[in-house]
Amino acid sequence: MDIRDFTRSVEVIDAHVHVLTSAAQARELYDYYLMRGPFMSGPMNPAALGTLEQALDVQERTGVRHMHIVMWTWSGAYYRDGQYVLPDDPAGRASGDRELRARVARRIRDNNDWALRTVRENPGFSCFCGIDPVVMDEQAMLDEVERTMRGGARGVKTQFPDLRLLANDRRLWPLYDYLQSREIPIQMVTAEWAPGLNRPAHCGEALAAFPKLRMIFSHIGHGREFSKGTDAEFLELARRYTNVCGDLSLRLPEVAEGHIRPEDMVAHLRRIGTDRILYGSxxxxNEVLHPDKTPAGGEYQLTQTLKGLEALATLPLTEGERADIAGRNFRRWVGLAR
Ligand SMILES: [Zn+2]
Structure with missing residues (x-):
């Protein structure tokens, strides 16, 4: 199918993209954070870079009208690796650690600034900005939320697996309190591919204390087995708390590839509430983690994105439900005016 026929008939907003600040940063994500490339595993080069240039090209090729950048700095990896080179003497170690935290926090702020500048200059984009409760103390973390929201951010992005944090960590309570009182959304990554990772159940403790918190879950819980495990935990939270929603990134290609039956996906989405679901890629x-063939020079892979859009276009939903998931819910949840 020509996916542009679909995106001409329904407004599609991608609630979950990672636009990288440069090709060099995309390479860093691949080599350093994902540990792939010529000396590690996987193909020599990432299947897609996710630069602004490529993101604009994806909009052009697919007809997706708007993309939401979840600006994420892999600050947990920076901070852990930086600690390996701190000196032995206690005084030097303490001052080196302070300097390291400050440098990593500065990296996060610079990346946030890049995202804010990018969405100001490109009307087809909006963003959430990142924080890190490990390298930032409470005041610095709240200041960064305030600063970025004033600069045009629409919420907060977190990546607790990178920080080795769980959502029930009490260092996060002042953040949740601040966000709840100002109705600012926070994006939450949960996973179950390793035993110690942040799960929806951990977020449940935060929601019990801050029941009005606007929490957006990546990949609707990202269960290893569809509708079980963390998928079921996410469903439970969505049923209990009115301000919990989730994005479909990484899950729609599972439908397109036959791992999830379309009618099972629709039944699950209706259990969650189709007014709580956002389309995302x-x-x-999504491309880098599922490379098919190495793209020719200057090209990039778009297979997974297209599969996801095709699943969105063909799931046995009502047209009203489809339009909600495709874009209307995002406008409502993230406060994007027409
Ligand atoms: Zn992501």
């Missing part, structure tokens, strides 16, 4: 990570 996770570009370029």
């Amino acid at each position: 996770n570009f370029p990570l």
Whole structure:
């Protein structure tokens, strides 16, 4: 199918993309954070870079009208690796650690600034900005939320697996309190591919304390087995708390590839509430994590993104439900005016 026939008939907003600040940063994500490339595993080059240039090209090729950048700095990896080179003497170690935290926090702020500048200059984009409760103290973390929201951010992005944090960590309570009182959304990554990772159940403790918190879950819980495990935990939270929603990134290609039956996906989405679901791709990570063939020079892979859009276009939903998931819910949840 020509996906542009679909996106001409229904407004599609991608609630979850990672636009990288440069090709060099995309390379860093691939080599350093994902540990792929010529000396590690996987193909020599990432299947897609996710630069602004490529993101604009994806909009052009697919007809997706708007992309929401979840600006994420892999600050947990920076901070852990930086600690390996701190000196032995206690005084030097303490001052080196302070300097390291400040440098990593500065990196996060610079990346946030890039995202804010990018969405100001490109009307087809909006963003959430990142924080890190490990390298930032409470005041610095709240200041960064305030600063970025004033600069045009629409919420907060977190990546607790990178920080080795769980959502029930009490260092996060002042953040949740601040966000709840100002109705600012926070994006939450949960996973179950390793035993110690942040799960929806951990977020449940935060929601019990802050029941009005606007929490957006990546990949509707990202269960290893569809509708079980963390998928079921997410469903439970969505049923209990009115301000919990989730994005479909990484899950729609599972339908397109036959791992989830379309009618089972629709039944699950209706259990969650189709007014709580946002379309998302996770570009370029969706492509990078599922490389097919090495793209020719200057090209990039778009297979997973197209599969996801095709699943969105063909799931046995009502047309009203489809339009909600495709874009209307995002406008409502993230406060994007027409
Ligand atoms: Zn992502």
